Amino acid sequence: MKIATVRSVCECQAKLGADVDEQCNALKGWAWDTRRRVYSAPATAKKVTDQRFDVGWMCPLCTRNVLRSFDVSALGYREERAAV
Numbered sequence: 001m002k003i004a005t006v007r008s009v010c011e012c013q014a015k016l017g018a019d020v021d022e023q024c025n026a027l028k029g030w031a032w033d034t035r036r037r038v039y040s041a042p043a044t045a046k047k048v049t050d051q052r053f054d055v056g057w058m059c060p061l062c063t064r065n066v067l068r069s070f071d072v073s074a075l076g077y078r079e080e081r082a083a084v
């Protein structure tokens with residue numbers, strides 16, 4: 001399975017990250033606060049066109065719904081063994 005990580009920043013300055021598969025489905029999401037503590041952040045991803053997909057996070061620090069668009073061609077996939 002190939003996985004790519006996308007990153008963004010929430011309006012509250014939390015850093016957001018999510019792993020997506022080749023179909024641009026979100027596998028997991030997380031957030032760091034400014035002290036670099038890690039939180040789980042529910043993430044969803046949706047392919048909008050062949051070129052673009054959107055990732056939405058529920059920020060665990062400020063409860064905002066954060067929506068960011070990413071270019072599919074900008075994703076750097078890495079090979080990862082599927083969890084059994």
Ligand SMILES: [Zn+2]
Nearest residue numbers: 010012059062
């Ligand atoms: Zn936030």
